[in-house]
Amino acid sequence: MRRGARPGHGRGPVNWLPARVVALRAKVFEKLNGDNAITFPNDQVGPDRFQELYGHPAANGRSRGAGLSDLFWYWLSPGPEVHQEHLEAGPRYDDVARATRSFLAGPAESLSATAGDCTSRVLDEVLTGRVTRVRLRDLMMPIWAEYFYELVFGEPCPRAARDLIVGHATDVVNSLKCTGLRHPARRARLTRYLEQRLADVRHPLPETLSRTEQVHYLQGTYFNTAVVQTSEAMAHLLLALAQHPEVAARLAQNPDDDRYFAHVLDETFRLYPLFGIAHRITTADISLDEQTTFPAGSVLCFNYPVYHATGYANPDEFDPGRWERSTARHAHHIPFGIAANRPCPAWRFSPIAMRAATRVVLRRVTLHSSVTHTRSLPSRGPCLLVRDGPVPSLTPMRVRDRWEDVWRSVVQLVLGTAMVLHARRLRLAGRYFDTHGPQGCPVRH
Template sequence: MRSGPGPAAADTWWLPRAVVALRVRIFEKVNGDRAVTLPDARHGPEVFERVYAHPAAGGRSAGAGLSDLFWYWLAPGPEVHQEHLEPGARYEDVAATTRRLLAGSSTALAATAGRTIARVLEELPRDRISLVRLRDLVMPAWAEFCYELVFKEPCPPRARELITAHADDVVSALKCTSLRHPRRRAALTAYLRERIAAGDVPDPLPSSLTPLEQVHYLQGTFFNTAVVQLSEATAHVLLALARHPHVQHRLAAAPDDERYLAHVLDETMRLYPLFGIAHRITTDAIPLDEDTTLPAGTVVCFSYPAYHATGYDRPGAFDPDRWTDRSRKHVHHIPFGMAANRPCPAWRLSPLVLGAAVREVLGRFRLDSTASHTRSIPHRAPCLLIPRGLPGRPRRLAALRTAVRARDAVEDVTRGVRQLVLGTVMVLHARRQRAATRYFEEHPAGRCPVARPEGDNG
C-alpha cells in the first residue's frame, strides 16, 4: 500500500497545532537522515518525474527505516506483498499472477462491481435519510468484488466478514486511528490457507512462493490493498459529490456521460490521491541537479499531493471541468503511479469499477455532507444518503447537516490526539520489531542489488 501516514485534518485551523506538528515530526524521524522528499522548494515536478522514472529508483523496502513501519502495518506477509517485493524473478512471477487475476472484459468487471455495490445499498432504508460512513458502507461490497476476482464464485457471508474486518483493521492502523489486531488478521489467514489447500483458487498462484506465502500474497494484495484502495477511492468520489451539489446533479442527470464521469474521477484522484507518499530506495547514484547527487541507499519520498498541486490554476479547488481541454498525458497527474516505475496493476480496472459504483449510488440516492474532506479521510467520510423520490423535509435535512458538521468538528480534535498517541506507540513498536530490517538481514538474496562505489570491496 502506497498511502503514507501524513497528518489528517492538518488544514483544520482549530486543531491544536502542537499536536499536528509533533505527529508529523515523529513520522519524519522514522525515515532517518538520508531521506529526500520530492518535489520540494528547489526541485520541482520535472525533477520528481525524472527521478521517479530513473532505473536506480527501484528499491522497495531494503534499507529504509520507513519500511519497518509499513511492514508492521501490512503484517502478515509484507515480504511477499507486490508493492514491497524487490525487483527480480520473484516479483515478475507475482506481478504476472496479479495481472491474470485482474483480467476480464470491461463489461463483466463493471457489472460485477455494480452488483456488489447494489447489494450493500439494498440494506439501507428507502423511506428515510441514512447517515453513513462511506468507507464503511462500500468496503463489504469491494470485499465481495475482490473475492470474486480470486475465487470466480459468489462471496459467502463469512468470507465477506473476514475480508472486511481484515481490510478495516489494516487501514485503521495505517491512519493511526486504531492499534493493530493480529488475531483479526490471522482469522483471514487461516481461512485462505484452508481454501488454497483445498484447491479452491481456479488460477495458478505464484510458483516461486511457498503455500503460506501464497496465502499472504492473496491476503495482502487483493484482500487488503485492493479492498482498501477501492473503498477509499469510492468514498473520496462520493464525498466530493456530496460537497459539490452542482457536480452531483450534472452527473446524476446524465449517468451515461462517460466523459464527464471520467473528469470527475480524474479530478478526485488529483485532489485526493490515494497514494500519499511512495518511498523508494536508490540502488545507484541519481543526479538531482548540477550540484546534487543522491547516493545509492538514499530513501526518496515521492509526494503525490505536492506533485498533483503543481501546474494547475486553483489547485485546491475541486473542478472537473478543468479536464475538458486537458490530456492526462501532459499534466501532473499520476493517480496510479508512473509506467516507468511499477505502476498500480489496477490502473485499467479501477476507473471501470469506480464508475459503475458511482452510477449505482447516484441512481438510488442523493448525497449530502458537511464533513471535512482531506486526503486521508480518517473520519471514513460521513455522509447523508437521501433516497431518490423521498418527500423533501428541509428542516429535517438542515438539522442533520448541522449535526454532521458538529460531530465532525468534535471528532477531529479527539481523533488528532488519538492519532498522535497511537501513532507514536506503533512507530516505537515497529522500530523494536524491525520487521523489514530483520527480513533482509536473514534473506540477503531478497535485496535489490545496490551498485557499490568504485574501490569499495565490501
C-alpha cells in the same frame, strides 16, 4: 466549500488543536525516515523534474534499507515480504506481477457488471429508510470485499467470508491512519480461511512463493490493498459528489457520459491522492545533472499531494472542468504511479469498477455531507443518503465532525507514536533482510 476549509471561526481547540497535532505527527514520521531521506518536490528537484526522478531505473528499491519499511511492514502484516508493493525487483516480483495481472484482467463489461451487482446487494441491505446516515468508507468496504472475493474465487461471496475480509481490511486501514491499533488475531482469522480455500482460487498463484506465502499474497494484495484502496477511492469520490451537488446531478442525469466521469475521477485523484508519500530506495547512484546526484541507498520520498497541487490554477478547488482544458497525461498527475517505475496494477481496472458502482449509487440516492474533506479522511466520510423528500439539516453533522476532529487527532498522535515505537522495536523489514536476500532466499552468514 474550499478544500481543507473548516466551518466556523474562533481560536478554541476545535480550530487549532487538530492542525498542531497533525504537524507533530509529521515530525514523528520525519524522525523515523532518518537522515538519508529526501522529500520531493523540493528546491533541488522541482515539480517539472519530479517524474524524471520517480521513473529513474535506479529509483527502484522498495523496502531494503529504509527505516520507513519497518513501519509499513508492521502495518501490513502478515506477509509484507510478499506484498507486491514491497517486493524488490527480480524474478519473484515478475512472478507475482504476472499473477496479479491475470486476476485483474477481463472484459470491461464483466468487471463493470460485477461491481454494479455487488453495490446493489449492499445498498439493498443498508437503505432501510428514506434517509440513511453512513460513513462512506464503511459503506464501501463490504462492496469491494464481495467484488474481490468474486475475482479471486469466481463465485458469490458468503456473508461469513465478507465479514472476515471487512474486519481484516478495516483493521489495516485504521492502523495505517493511526485511529486504532493492530489486531493480529483478527487478521489471522482471515489467513486461516484463505489457507483452507487455496485450492479454490480461479487463477494460478505465483510459483516462486511457498504455500504460506501464497496465502499472504492473496490476503495482502486483494483483501487488504485492493479492498482498502478501492473503498478509500470511492469514499473520496462520493464525498466530493456530496459536497458538489451540481457535479453529482450531471453524472446522474448523464450516466453514459464516460468522458465527464473520467474528468471527475481525475480531479478526485488529483485533490485526494490515495498515497501521501511513496518512498523508494536508490539501488545505484542517480545523476540527473552535474549539480543533482543522489548516492545509492538514498531514501527518496515522493509527496503526491504537494506534486498534484503544482501546475494548476486554484489547485485547492474541486474542479472537474479543468480536465476539459488539459489532459492528465501532460499534467502533474500520477494517481497510479508512472509506467516507467512499476505503476499500480489496477490502473485500468479501477476506473471501470468505480464508474459502475457510482452509477448504482447515484441511481438510488442523493448524497449530502457537511464534513471536512481531507486526503487522509480519518473520519471515514460521514454522509447522508437520501432516497426522496427534503434533506435534513447538515448542521449537526458539521458540529460533530469538528469535535470528532479534536479527539481523533489526539488519538492519532498517541496511537501513531506507540506503533512507531513498536515497529522500531520489532524491526520486521530490517530483520528479514538481515537473514534473506532481496529475492527471499535465506542468507548464510
